[in-house]
Amino acid sequence: MTPVTQKLYTDDVSLLMVLLDTNPFFWSTSKSTSLSFSNFISHVLAFLNSVLLLNQFNQVVVIATGFNTCDYVYDSSSSPTNQRAETLLRKFEEFVVKDEQLSKEDSVDGIGNSLLSGSLSMALCYIQRVFRSGSLHPQPRILCLHGSPDGPGQYVAVMNAIFSAQRSMVPIDSCVLGVQHSAFLQQASYITGGVYLKPQQLDGLFQYLSTVFGTDLHSRRFLQLPKPVGVDFRASCFCHKNTIDMGYICSVCLSIFCKHHKKCSTCGSVFGQAQTNAPSTSNQKRKTADT
Amino acid sequence: MPQVKIIAKNFMDMVASLPAMKLDKLYDNAFICEAILRSLPPLAKKYVLQMLYIDVPVSAKSMQEWVLADGFSKHNVAIDRLIQLRLFTEAVDRKKETTYRLNPTFQINLQKHIIHGGVLPREPMPSNITVRLPSLEDLDAYAAEQWECFLLHLISSSTQGEKTTNFSSSLMKIFQRGLLSQRDKEPPKLTESGFQFLLMDTNAQLWYIIREYITNSEERGLDSADLISFMLELSFHVTGEAYNMNTLTDSQRNVIKDLADLGLVKLQQGRKESWFIPTKLATNLSISLSDTASRKLGFVVVETNFRVYAYSTSKLHCEILRLFSRVEYQLPNLIVAAITKENLYNAFENGIMAEQIISFLQQNAHPRVAERVPSVPENVTDQIRLWESDMNRVEITPAHFYDEFPTREVFDAACDFAREYGGLLWEDSKTMRLVVKAEILMHMRDFLRREKQ
Numbered sequence: 001m002t003p004v005t006q007k008l009y010t011d012d013v014s015l016l017m018v019l020l021d022t023n024p025f026f027w028s029t030s031k032s033t034s035l036s037f038s039n040f041i042s043h044v045l046a047f048l049n050s051v052l053l054l055n056q057f058n059q060v061v062v063i064a065t066g067f068n069t070c071d072y073v074y075d076s077s078s079s080p081t082n083q084r085a086e087t088l089l090r091k092f093e094e095f096v097v098k099d100e101q102l103s104k105e106d107s108v109d110g111i112g113n114s115l116l117s118g119s120l121s122m123a124l125c126y127i128q129r130v131f132r133s134g135s136l137h138p139q140p141r142i143l144c145l146h147g148s149p150d151g152p153g154q155y156v157a158v159m160n161a162i163f164s165a166q167r168s169m170v171p172i173d174s175c176v177l178g179v180q181h182s183a184f185l186q187q188a189s190y191i192t193g194g195v196y197l198k199p200q201q202l203d204g205l206f207q208y209l210s211t212v213f214g215t216d217l218h219s220r221r222f223l224q225l226p227k228p229v230g231v232d233f234r235a236s237c238f239c240h241k242n243t244i245d246m247g248y249i250c251s252v253c254l255s256i257f258c259k260h261h262k263k264c265s266t267c268g269s270v271f272g273q274a275q276t277n278a279p280s281t282s283n284q285k286r287k288t289a290d291t
Numbered sequence: 292m293p294q295v296k297i298i299a300k301n302f303m304d305m306v307a308s309l310p311a312m313k314l315d316k317l318y319d320n321a322f323i324c325e326a327i328l329r330s331l332p333p334l335a336k337k338y339v340l341q342m343l344y345i346d347v348p349v350s351a352k353s354m355q356e357w358v359l360a361d362g363f364s365k366h367n368v369a370i371d372r373l374i375q376l377r378l379f380t381e382a383v384d385r386k387k388e389t390t391y392r393l394n395p396t397f398q399i400n401l402q403k404h405i406i407h408g409g410v411l412p413r414e415p416m417p418s419n420i421t422v423r424l425p426s427l428e429d430l431d432a433y434a435a436e437q438w439e440c441f442l443l444h445l446i447s448s449s450t451q452g453e454k455t456t457n458f459s460s461s462l463m464k465i466f467q468r469g470l471l472s473q474r475d476k477e478p479p480k481l482t483e484s485g486f487q488f489l490l491m492d493t494n495a496q497l498w499y500i501i502r503e504y505i506t507n508s509e510e511r512g513l514d515s516a517d518l519i520s521f522m523l524e525l526s527f528h529v530t531g532e533a534y535n536m537n538t539l540t541d542s543q544r545n546v547i548k549d550l551a552d553l554g555l556v557k558l559q560q561g562r563k564e565s566w567f568i569p570t571k572l573a574t575n576l577s578i579s580l581s582d583t584a585s586r587k588l589g590f591v592v593v594e595t596n597f598r599v600y601a602y603s604t605s606k607l608h609c610e611i612l613r614l615f616s617r618v619e620y621q622l623p624n625l626i627v628a629a630i631t632k633e634n635l636y637n638a639f640e641n642g643i644m645a646e647q648i649i650s651f652l653q654q655n656a657h658p659r660v661a662e663r664v665p666s667v668p669e670n671v672t673d674q675i676r677l678w679e680s681d682m683n684r685v686e687i688t689p690a691h692f693y694d695e696f697p698t699r700e701v702f703d704a705a706c707d708f709a710r711e712y713g714g715l716l717w718e719d720s721k722t723m724r725l726v727v728k729a730e731i732l733m734h735m736r737d738f739l740r741r742e743k744q
Contacts, residue, residue, distance in 0.1 A: 050405045224356065
């Protein structure tokens with residue numbers, strides 16, 4: 001990982017953006033897995049404390065990823081050092097209440113998915129602001145603590161966020177708390193050079209966090225960190241938001257469709273007639289899935 | 292800033308050099324644990340964090356598995372540092388393997404910190420008692436002024452009347468030792484390291500003074516470990532908040548008074564209570580001192596015609612400029628000087644190096660020129676370097692001169708002999724004369740004696 005600009009700071013000063021999944025549907029079902037939400041928060045709090053302990057210039061920003069909304073919950077640069085936990089928890093409660101109010105309108109079936117794309121964008125916006133504040137800034141990275149399954153509807157937004165993180169060389173680390181692997185986060189970490197990990201034992205979450213995700217970007221060049229085992233590269237189609245193995249791609253704007261269209265819905269290009277029996281390889285792209 | 296020999300790198304080097312007993316005692320204080328952790332190299336910090344909740348010794352072999360192949364040198368540096376600071380205790384287990392475990396006191400203190408979050412060493416005083424607290428800008432200005440005043444006092448000969456600090460003259464002597472040299476009846480003169488000291492940035496200067504202050508604390512009846520822990524604790528106070536003097540012990544109160552003279556704290560007196568307000572200098576103490584985050588605004592503009600314009604009212608800046616340039620005018624807010632060959636030669640003779648002068652000019656460049664690359668015109672920097680190399684045009688090697696060799700064979704053999712030892716400086720085979728380095732004189736003598744027989 002190359003640093004974005006020449007830094008006057010010492011090598012290991014970091015800005016950690018933590019995205020916490022607060023999806024109530026996920027946490028209510030996760031009682032079977034050993035981690036309850038309050039335990040989870042206490043692990044995370046200890047982790048935040050330890051990151052801030054490592055360097056006095058380290059900065060931590062927490063963004064809550066709710067079911068309907070997301071918001072900045074804590075920013076270490078604007079809060080006093082004592083009563084860190086109290087401030088965070090208070091804001092957190094306010095956020096959960098707000099999220100709940102918004103969600104009353106529509107009923108959900110299953111766990112539902114939380115607004116990962118929104119919180120990723122917020123994190124990137126924050127990082128951009130830090131980049132523009134001057135030449136002297138800590139090295140940013142994003143840590144997603146995510147449990148809910150991927151929302152195929154957010155595919156485009158999430159991918160855009162990932163690519164913009166890649167452009168500004170911000171690694172996205174992901175720690176998956178749910179039962180299934182997350183294809184979005186696998187791709188995010190793979191593309192941006194972050195670490196993807198699905199902890200085996202969630203009651204030791206702090207040790208995972210401090211060992212793997214506490215590593216600053218400078219030290220990552222010297223340490224063994226978990227390597228991606230297999231990344232699910234499957235894309236979602238733009239028309240029905242389904243995850244697909246095989247599909248059609250617009251040759252102009254690279255939009256993905258699950259079946260043949262006359263016109264691209266994104267850029268408006270008119271497609272030729274599809275050869276029904278044997279689609280030519282030029283307008284069809286195959287993506288392999290290793291699951 | 293080039294590494295100057297009088298800098299011990301930072302506070303932690305000093306802590307590391309404390310005897311084991313005192314070092315272990317230091318870790319009882321949670322703030323020291325925190326400061327020490329922050330001073331460690333990044334990998335070492337990482338290891339501490341990783342081992343924080345591991346209560347059994349970890350073998351060196353398994354720790355090596357944490358690092359990639361090209362990180363081994365960093366790994367070893369980190370481990371060495373941890374052992375040096377006694378954060379890791381080394382042991383050999385039954386299987387004859389080296390194992391490490393974290394210092395238990397240190398471990399417990401950090402665990403507490405991680406669970407409870409940061410706490411402040413002292414509660415600041417409520418604002419209804421402290422009425423007229425200075426603003427942060429005022430405080431910075433105050434700190435800078437105090438520090439400058441101290442520096443001026445330090446370098447000016449002690450004969451000058453104005454007494455601005457309450458440092459005892461013996462303490463001042465200690466600070467001046469190494470920076471000033473005094474021959475009989477002559478006014479004291481800055482030594483080589485004294486000149487270098489003036490060109491360092493404030494943090495490095497401050498560190499030098501604090502180091503002297505601490506190393507001489509035993510003579511004044513203070514325990515150096517106590518002093519270090521107090522200073523580190525001080526650096527965790529919040530800049531600009533007022534803290535009650537009553538919370539300090541008697542000896543700490545004396546120390547605070549000294550620190551006020553250096554500009555580390557500001558003392559204020561209320562109706563009943565008195566309090567101290569830490570300045571930025573104090574809170575920067577525990578930061579690794581190479582850090583440039585606290586850099587001040589520059590004031591120097593150097594033009595291509597070797598003119599130096601320094602927008603400064605400070606006497607100290609004027610004195611520093613005088614070290615290597617001719618001060619031509621001094622206006623209320625501006626010093627105009629010229630960099631001349633004579634002044635630079637003077638500076639070089641005093642042991643200042645061209646790189647130090649250049650980096651001083653660059654580091655203190657006025658914001659208007661600091662954006663430009665290079666901030667100091669190239670022709671000026673080149674010329675300064677050229678003038679320096681002028682001084683080194685002639686290299687002096689102690690040598691011995693031989694002539695009147697009896698035969699050409701003896702001369703040739705002597706030449707070969709000297710060449711073999713790498714000591715041949717010059718030969719003239721026509722007149723059979725030879726110059727060799729003084730180091731091989733004894734060998735030459737033996738050789739020629741043997742040749743004679």
